[in-house]
Amino acid sequence: MSAVAVTPQHQETLVSLVRRGWPDAEVFLKRGRSRRVELSAFTQTSVFSQEQAWAVRAGHHRGSFFAAGTGEPDPAGPWPEPAGRSLRLPEPSLVLPWNEPSDFDAPLIGEREGLRLLESLGRELASELPGARLLSAALEDGSSESEIANSRGLRARTRARVATLHLEAAGPGRPASTASVYLAVREARKINPPALARRLADRLAVTAQGGPPERDGGEILLAPAVAVRLLTGLVPLFVGAKAGALISGLRDHRGRIGSERLTLIDNGRLSGGTLEAPVDGEGVPTREAVLVEQGFFRQPLLAWWQAETAAGHPSGCTRRASWRDLPQPGPTHLYIKADAKTPVVALLGSIAQGYYLIDVTGPGRFDLAEGKFALPVCGFAVEAGRASAPVARAWLCGRIATFLQGIAAVGRDLTFHPLDGMLGSPTLLATGLELRG
Amino acid sequence: MPFSELDTAAVARTLSQIAEQPEDVVDAFFERREEVELPPEDEGPGLRVWREEGFAVRLVREGRTWLASRDAIEGRPFAEALRQVARAIPSATYPEPVLRMPPAGPPIAAPELAELPPAVNRALRSHHVGFPVRYSVRRHRRWVQVVGPRLVPAAESETFYSVTVEGSWGRYGALFPRLDGGVAETVAGALVSLFRARQAAPPAAFRGVAVLAPGVVAVLLHEAVAHALEADVLAQGGNPEAAVGVAMATERLDVLDDPAAAPEGVRRSTDDEGSPVFRRWLLRGGVVEQPLADSLWARTSPVLVPGAGRRGSRHLPPGPRSSHLELLPGATDEADLLAGADEGLFLAEASRGSLDSLSGEFALHLPFARRIRRGALAETVGPCLLRGRVADLLTRVTAVGRPAYPAGAGWCAKGGQKLPVWATAPALRLEGVEIVPGGPGEMPA
Numbered sequence: 036m037s038a039v040a041v042t043p044q045h046q047e048t049l050v051s052l053v054r055r056g057w058p059d060a061e062v063f064l065k066r067g068r069s070r071r072v073e074l075s076a077f078t079q080t081s082v083f084s085q086e087q088a089w090a091v092r093a094g095h096h097r098g099s100f101f102a103a104g105t106g107e108p109d110p111a112g113p114w115p116e117p118a119g120r121s122l123r124l125p126e127p128s129l130v131l132p133w134n135e136p137s138d139f140d141a142p143l144i145g146e147r148e149g150l151r152l153l154e155s156l157g158r159e160l161a162s163e164l165p166g167a168r169l170l171s172a173a174l175e176d177g178s179s180e181s182e183i184a185n186s187r188g189l190r191a192r193t194r195a196r197v198a199t200l201h202l203e204a205a206g207p208g209r210p211a212s213t214a215s216v217y218l219a220v221r222e223a224r225k226i227n228p229p230a231l232a233r234r235l236a237d238r239l240a241v242t243a244q245g246g247p248p249e250r251d252g253g254e255i256l257l258a259p260a261v262a263v264r265l266l267t268g269l270v271p272l273f274v275g276a277k278a279g280a281l282i283s284g285l286r287d288h289r290g291r292i293g294s295e296r297l298t299l300i301d302n303g304r305l306s307g308g309t310l311e312a313p314v315d316g317e318g319v320p321t322r323e324a325v326l327v328e329q330g331f332f333r334q335p336l337l338a339w340w341q342a343e344t345a346a347g348h349p350s351g352c353t354r355r356a357s358w359r360d361l362p363q364p365g366p367t368h369l370y371i372k373a374d375a376k377t378p379v380v381a382l383l384g385s386i387a388q389g390y391y392l393i394d395v396t397g398p399g400r401f402d403l404a405e406g407k408f409a410l411p412v413c414g415f416a417v418e419a420g421r422a423s424a425p426v427a428r429a430w431l432c433g434r435i436a437t438f439l440q441g442i443a444a445v446g447r448d449l450t451f452h453p454l455d456g457m458l459g460s461p462t463l464l465a466t467g468l469e470l471r472g
Numbered sequence: 473m474p475f476s477e478l479d480t481a482a483v484a485r486t487l488s489q490i491a492e493q494p495e496d497v498v499d500a501f502f503e504r505r506e507e508v509e510l511p512p513e514d515e516g517p518g519l520r521v522w523r524e525e526g527f528a529v530r531l532v533r534e535g536r537t538w539l540a541s542r543d544a545i546e547g548r549p550f551a552e553a554l555r556q557v558a559r560a561i562p563s564a565t566y567p568e569p570v571l572r573m574p575p576a577g578p579p580i581a582a583p584e585l586a587e588l589p590p591a592v593n594r595a596l597r598s599h600h601v602g603f604p605v606r607y608s609v610r611r612h613r614r615w616v617q618v619v620g621p622r623l624v625p626a627a628e629s630e631t632f633y634s635v636t637v638e639g640s641w642g643r644y645g646a647l648f649p650r651l652d653g654g655v656a657e658t659v660a661g662a663l664v665s666l667f668r669a670r671q672a673a674p675p676a677a678f679r680g681v682a683v684l685a686p687g688v689v690a691v692l693l694h695e696a697v698a699h700a701l702e703a704d705v706l707a708q709g710g711n712p713e714a715a716v717g718v719a720m721a722t723e724r725l726d727v728l729d730d731p732a733a734a735p736e737g738v739r740r741s742t743d744d745e746g747s748p749v750f751r752r753w754l755l756r757g758g759v760v761e762q763p764l765a766d767s768l769w770a771r772t773s774p775v776l777v778p779g780a781g782r783r784g785s786r787h788l789p790p791g792p793r794s795s796h797l798e799l800l801p802g803a804t805d806e807a808d809l810l811a812g813a814d815e816g817l818f819l820a821e822a823s824r825g826s827l828d829s830l831s832g833e834f835a836l837h838l839p840f841a842r843r844i845r846r847g848a849l850a851e852t853v854g855p856c857l858l859r860g861r862v863a864d865l866l867t868r869v870t871a872v873g874r875p876a877y878p879a880g881a882g883w884c885a886k887g888g889q890k891l892p893v894w895a896t897a898p899a900l901r902l903e904g905v906e907i908v909p910g911g912p913g914e915m916p917a
Contacts (some may be wrong), residue, residue, distance in 0.1 A: 054480070065646070075704065075707070075708075076707055076708065077535060077707050077772065078535055078536070078537065078704075078768065079535065079536045079537070080536070080537040080538075080539070080789055081536075081537070081538050081539070081543075081789070082538075082539045082540070082541070082788065082789065083539075083540045083553075083556050084541045084542075084787040085542050085543065085549070086539070086543050087539070087543045087544065088524070088543060092517055094516075094517060094518075098517075098518045098519075099516050099517035099518055100516040100517050100518060100519045100521070101519070101520040101521070102520075102521045102522075102523075103521070103522050103523075103524075104522065104523040104524055105523075105524040105526055105543035105544065106525075106527055106544050107544060112580055113577070113580070115508075115519045115521050115580060116519070117517075117518060117519070118510075118518030118519045119513060119515075119516055119517065119518020119519065120513075120514070120515070120516030120517070120518055121516065122516055170708050170830075205708075205830055210830065210831045210832075211830055211831075213830050213831070234806070285481070359522060361517075361520075440604055
C-alpha cells in the first residue's frame, strides 16, 4: 500500500472528467467480498456477497457533484451537472512505509466454520448461565480492496479486512432479561466464544437479578464497554475545527481538561487495529495524533481541510464507510491510553466501597452545552474489593469535567468497540460521579 | 422497466436445476436502484446520484437459507452464484444465461427536488414565521424482478421521496410518494409546530387520556402491531402460529397490511419474493388473525401465509415485514375524540417508536404535545414519551376516529434492512396510558 499507479480505466475516467471542464475530480473504486452466517432459534442463513462499485466527486469553482454506482464507471458518463458548492481535494503527500498485515491474506471464514463458531457461542452461554439462549447470532467476515486517484495527482491503493459479530441473547425465566453484543475484529477466527459467552451471561444475570441503587457515589470502576460509551458521547469535544472552543470550558486552573492519567490518541494506522490503513478515505496518509496528553488538551482531530482554519496538525481521519458514502472526518481508532502495569483485578481490589459497572443498557444522554451526561448501566456494588450485589436499571450521572478530571487510574485491558469509528478504552477508575436509580 | 430484455425463461430454467427437493424455495432477485439527492446548500457536493444494480440467488431448504449476491447482472456471475447456493456435491457447473440490461440512460434530472425548499419557505411565510433551516431532499427509485423456477411474476417498481429538514431547534424527516404543493404545506406545518414547541417544558409524568393524531397512530401500529406480529419476532418468544386467535387489543381495532392499497408510486402486487400480496388482517376485532410471513416462515406452519417478504438489499435475505398498514376508521368524529376528554394530551407528531420484542415494552417518542383541557386543545408541552406494554396499551383504546387519512410514512431499520413503510389511519383516543417527560437530552431525575 502506498502511492501507486492506478488501473488504466481509472485513469481514463479521471481524464474524461477533467476534459469535461471539471478540474477537480476524484475516482474511487472498491471491490469486496463477504461471508455472512446467521443463526436464530428456527433458521440458519449463509450469504456470500461480492460487491464491485465506484464513486466519483468532480466539479469546478461554481459547483460539484457526487456520483456512485455498481460495476465499473463509464468514462463517458452519464454525469450529473455540478451544482451547489465547489469541491476541494487533497494534494498528494508522502505516505510513510507500511507493512500490510499478514492476516489480510487469510481466507474468509467458511460456512461450516462460521456456523460452528456461532453454535459454540450458544453452548458456552448455556453452560455459563443455564436457561440462557441466543436469540440471534450473525457473523460477517469481509475483505476489500480500494483504489483512489484525483486530478491533483494523488494515487493510493489500500486493503481492508473486518469481521463483525452481533449477538442477542435472552436469560432464563419470564420475562427474560436480554442483552446484546456487537463487536468488530480484523479476522473472525480471533473471536473467543468462551469470553463472549461469559460477558453475555454476566450481563443477563446482573440485569435479571440486580435492582436500582439508592443515589450513591464513591469510586466507580468503569469496564471498557462503559468507558467507550462515555467517550463516544464526548467525541464532538475532540473532533473538528470547533472542538477547541467546545473544550475550553473544561480546563482547570492548571490548564488541564483531564486527570494526568488521561491520554487520548487517534491513530488510523494503529498496528493490529480493525481499521488499520496507511491512507484514509481521501488517500491522505494516516498517522498517530495525540489529542490529550496527561490531561492537557493538545489539539483536536482534524482533517486536512479543517487544519487550514484550526490550530493543530491534520491527520488522515476522513472515513468512507462504503462506496455509497461521502468521505467524512471522524475518529479512526480513538482510544484512551492504557497503563500496562495495572491489571483490572488490582483496580477492583483497591475499591473500599463503590461500584463496578460492566455494561451499558441503552443510549446515553449528553448535554455538551451544559457539560452533563447520563448513561444507563448495570454492574455490581463493590465492598472491600469484592462484588457484593448486582445493580441494574441504574444511571451513571455527572459532569463531563468531573469525569475527565476524576480518572484516578486506568487499567491495561485496552478494548475497542465499533461505535463512531473504533473507540477504545481500558477499565477506568472514576471518582466524583454518581449512580442513580 | 429495465428488466424488459431480461430472459426470465432462461433464468427460470437454470434455477430449476438447483431445486432438487419438492419443498425447496429457489429464486433469483434482480434489482436496479437510483437515488438523487439535493443536499443542504452549505454542504458540497451539490448534487448526489447513486445508481446500482445486481442480483441474488437463493435456496431455502428445511429452514436453512443459502444466498449469493453480486453487483452486476451478467451471465457468468449468475452461474457462479448458482454454484455457491446449490447443495450439489461435488459442486457442479451451471450454464450462463444471457442477461441483458439496458444501459443506465441519460443524465438524471430531478427538478422537483430543487422546487421543494422554496415552496416550503413560501408556506412558512404564510404562517408568519421565518427561521434558518437546512433541507435535504432525495428521490428514491427501485425496480425489482423476481424469477422462480416455475413462476415469473411481473416486475415491480417504486418511486418515493424523503425529506429531512434541520433547524437549530430540532429535526424533521418524512417520506412522501410524490412532491406536490401539499407536501410543502405539510412540511411547513410540522416545522412551525416544532419551532413553536422549542422552548416548551416537558409535561410532568401522568397516567390519563391521550388522543393520537393519524401520524402518531401510524408509528404506534408499526411498532406495537406490525413488528409484534412478524413471524420472526413471534418466534423469539415461541411458536409463531400460537399467536393466531389471541386477543391482543380492544375489539375496536381492525388492522390490515395491504401493499396493494399503498399510495400510488409505492403500490405493490407482489412482494420481494414474488408472492402475491393480499389484504392481510393482522387484527380483526382486536384478535390476531394473520401474522406477517414470508416464504421461509410460511414453510413452518400452514397458518402462516407468504406475501410479506421484503428485502432492503439484494445482499441480504428477505424477512417478514409490513408495507402499508391500515387501521379501519371507527364511529367517532375527530372533534368528539377531544370532546370526550376532560384532561389529557393530544399527540400530534411522533419522532420514533421502539419495541422490545421479548418483554413487549413499547415506547413512542414525541417531540411535543398539546394539553387537552375540557375537551379543547390548550398549551403546548415539550418532549415526552408514551410507554407501556403492547398487550396493555392496545386494550386502552376507547375510541377510533373517522375518517382514516394517509398517515405519513417513515423508515424502518429492523435487522439493518432499511425499508420505507406507509400507513393509512384515523385518530385514536387511549385512556389510562402512561406519559413521561423525555427528550433526547433529558437527564434522569
